[in-house]
Amino acid sequence: MDTSKHHAYGVFKPVGHMVISFANASLADKGYEVLEKLHFGPSDIHRYTDREMLAQIDADLAKASPVASVGQELNLIKAHRALAERGYHWLVVRVGSDDRARQAAAALHTAGAERAQLYGRFIIEELIAHPTDLPQVRESPDSGLDAQTPSGREDERAELRPSRATSPRKETGS
DSSP, X not given: XXXXXXXXXXXXXXXXXXXXXXXXXXXXXXXXXXHHHTTOOGGXXXXXXXXXXXXXXXXXXXXXXXXXGGSSHHHHHHHHHHHHTTTOEEEEEEOSSHHHHHHHHHHHHHTTEXXXXXXXXXXXXXXXXXXXOOXXXXXXXXXXXXXXXXXXXXXXXXXXXXXXXXXXXXSOOO
């Protein structure tokens, strides 16, 4: 995936794609298989290991424009960073429509995906809800993403589902 064309104001924003997080490489592999069964091709799916995501986020944070802080893009990559530090892996999937994205998110949730975010031009929509998620209260560029956890921290989401998560850095690689 050529990430240079998937940036807005210096920050990763793959419009027309879903960004899906998994607690470890094994679950990401399972997610890839689910997507293949849904007829997504290899050119539609890009994998990111925890280390690759950390490197991309660090590069994005270093070159982010002040305009990027107007929306939630900066907060979202910081949330991704918190998960990457815990060993999470990602699939970034080009989707043809919102309906196809919702179908894939439902199947990926069953396969162990933690989050599936659909990137539109003006909005980034979370497609996976968990029973432990609290109602969204407040979210702004200043206050950050509402992680829908008691502490408001993204890494707490991973702590709430320890059976799915692994300890940091246990599984790395592609």
